[in-house]
Amino acid sequence: MTDEGSTARGDRAPGRHAPEGSGRPFAITFLVGAAALTVALAGLRSVADIVGPVFLALVLTVTVHPIRRRLERTRMPEAVASLLMLVLAYLILVLLTLALTVSVAQLASLLPEYTEEITDTVADLGGGLASLGVDQKQIDTVVDAVDPGSLVGVAVSLLSSTLSVLTDLFFVITVLLFMAFDTNGTRRNLALLGDRFPDPVAALASFARGARSYMGVSATFGFIVAVIDGVVLYFMGVPGAFVWAVLAFVTNFIPNIGFVIGVIPPAAIALLEGGPSLMLAVIVVYSVINFVIQSIIQPRVVGDAVGFSATLTFLSLVFWAWLLGPLGALLAVPLSLLTRALLVEADPRARWALPLLAGKVPPEEPTPATAQD
Template identity: 45%
Template sequence: MTDQRSVPRALIVLLCTAGAVVTLAGIREVGSIVGPVLLALVLVLAVSPVRTWLQRRGAPGWTLVAVPLALVLLLLFGMVAILTVAVAETANLASTYGPEFNRLVTGLQNLATRFGVGTEQVNQTIKSFDLGKVFALVQGFASGLLGLFSSLVLIVVLLLAMCLDAQPFSRVLAAGAASRPLLVRALGDFAHKTRRYLVVSTVFGLICSVLDVAALWMLGVPLPLLWGVLALITNYIPNLGFILGLIPPALLGLLEGGPKTMIFVIASYIAINFVVQSLIQPKFLGDAVGLSTTMTLLSLLVWAFVLGPLGALLAIPLSLLARALLIDSDPDGRWAAALISGEVPDGERP
């Protein structure tokens, strides 16, 4: 038998990297199938405590499938409706505020002339800035998700199948705990961490959304409720979601009330996000995610590249699944887990 120590570590790293690249490229090619499957999996995991609660209280067997499925469908169709309205309203607003944008351009040209900046230079800068392109950033994100939700029949069928298989799958995992303890424990941790991440992100996302809506309403920004819901959805996107949720109301504040209103909108969003999500939320989330800040950002970039907007929305759950299958289930993966989470194993602390 070949001694594993004789294999150069650099070769192992290169082979693993090549395998990861090929796998991600393959997933990207079949993203129209993999995307709905992963979305259905995360949604079913999110409502699995409801099934457990019903089972403990002796509810009929059909309710263990019907109630979680109804909750997931309600959530799914609600998200589709919100994204549809967001796409339509963003397209309408981009054309409605054309005159206001032209007045801002004229004011900017006059201001530049006062400071001795050439009109031609200002015009070149303004030409590079297209209001429609800025609105299209958020509209493209929502449209990308709607493109996935256009295959609602497939998603509903997958949700029904997973809800039906949830209880048998739990029994299979319980039976395999003796022969594959690390894998079963890793999958259990993945489900637990995913649910905790979704719950905490949803609760604090709702808090931020309510505060955002109140701030936008006081500042007179149009459609504050819509932008509050958009802020809730983009809250699930790590690091960059806050910016995506801020762009539409900030631009509308500029067009509706001028630079002063836009500054107030940006300041309000930053203050709310900093207090709620940077100071309070981490105390409740704790180490539930198990990913360092760098790995969180890399997860966003990789999964957004592979699966598009859906990959950005589900970046954390998908990374947790990859960690469970590739690292946590491996008895020699403690240091890899430490590198990903940024935490030294208990037995190795100095």
């Protein structure tokens, strides 16, 4: 009994029969990897002003690339096709910049008109808090903190922060110029590398398809939502309908919380303009439009191109917004698609994580015997 117990205890001794170095090297590898990741993230955050515009140029190039393929089928010269693709990308940038600029200007001229209404609303809020038994000093602190002038500045800075994404237009335009004329060569090189490195090349192709589908569908439905919102707000008598339409278009690229960001400013202006009834009407109209278009129709059109669970999409939004700022929030899904392609899809050993990222079980593949049948 003693020998058997000793043998049993000896069998369970650390490292006696386990693979040599199976515990400590894994811990060391994990710590080294975590440290390397921390340093890499710190480096990316320090150069966010460069990484963000470069990735924006890459996404724009990928998005308009199918047009180049169609032009090439007409036997159009390669240089002309590249030039037309570049002009289209520039046109998208110019239109978006003009819309945001006009929106910021209109918002800056609109909000000062409601200074008195904001003051009265804050006073009513203070009276309501007093009726609930809140200490007067705390009420005074809240009322003093809500300065109409500062509110105007915050509201303007919201759209201005989005506009700042495109402030360095010269840099984005230059990067787009090189990418547009390098697209064909890059495509040929990837085709040649496909035989030697099929998994990484297929992963990059998957990223391109997913990013193109997401950006195209988001832009299309964002435009539809913006037009509907703008027209409805105009007929409801809410000032700044064009501003809120542009905001609805931009926030359609922000997953999960884009609708909430887009509805708060027009609802606040509706409260100041027509009282709680108009504010409630704006919220109801926005909710109906968002539910029908963004929650029912848009996901069906996108299909499984993105392949992320709702939780992971939200966490990616938070992460990329923290790392790259406003541009990271707008491009959170394409950035996550590229990360998944490089870290998961390009490595056959890591593809087991794809169902976890998508939040659903993939369709069963036929067994070899079934395939032969």
